[in-house]
Amino acid sequence: MENLSSMKSDLTINKQQLKQWVLTTSRDSAWAPLGVFGFYLFALALGLYDLYPPLDIPTHFMGGVAITYFFRSAIYHSQEFIGEIPLRVRILLAFTSTGTIAILWEFYENFLDYFFGTNHVHGLNDTLLDLFLGLFGALVLSLLFRRR
Numbered sequence: 001m002e003n004l005s006s007m008k009s010d011l012t013i014n015k016q017q018l019k020q021w022v023l024t025t026s027r028d029s030a031w032a033p034l035g036v037f038g039f040y041l042f043a044l045a046l047g048l049y050d051l052y053p054p055l056d057i058p059t060h061f062m063g064g065v066a067i068t069y070f071f072r073s074a075i076y077h078s079q080e081f082i083g084e085i086p087l088r089v090r091i092l093l094a095f096t097s098t099g100t101i102a103i104l105w106e107f108y109e110n111f112l113d114y115f116f117g118t119n120h121v122h123g124l125n126d127t128l129l130d131l132f133l134g135l136f137g138a139l140v141l142s143l144l145f146r147r148r
Contacts, residue, residue, distance in 0.1 A: 001015045017081045021074075029073035032066035053122075060130045063105070064137025072145065087146070095138050103135035 040059055042048075048055055071094035079085055085093075106127050109120035123126055 013081055020076055021081070023075045025070075029070045030130070033063070036063045036066045043135045050119075054128075056130070057133060060102075060133035061137040064098055064102065064134035065136075065141045066107050067101050067136075068094050068138040068141040069119045069145070071097045072141075091142050093140055097137075098138040099131075099135055105134070107129060 036059065040063075043055060043059070072090065075085060075090045075093055106121075109130075110127075112118040113121050
């Protein structure tokens with residue numbers, strides 16, 4: 001019983017550690033997903049997705065790469081206060097987290113189409129391709145980026 005309470009206190013994260021983790025992760029890797037999201041907003045504002053619909057393909061692929069990079073960085077930096085996480089677990093966690101974000105992004109696109117009359121989703125095949133491209137981007141980063 002004493003070991004369990006000692007383990008709980010070892011895993012307690014204080015506000016300062018959380019703040020440091022958020023700042024370090026943001027400084028290290030927030031630029032990647034923010035860059036892709038900025039490009040998305042820029043292209044959306046200029047109507048580039050309407051003029052050139054295949055532009056959606058590299059955007060989803062690079063989104064998968066960027067989000068995975070961000071999660072890999074966040075997981076890496078979390079080891080400072082929760083302990084070492086094996087590399088394979090870090091890779092799997094970042095990959096599955098990216099898959100979750102890709103699904104949420106598709107919900108977002110469907111939400112916009114349904115409630116605001118936009119035209120982001122072009123059927124089931126488009127949604128599946130978007131999900132595949134995000135996960136493929138995550139896979140490419142996971143295979144090529146072994147450092148963290």
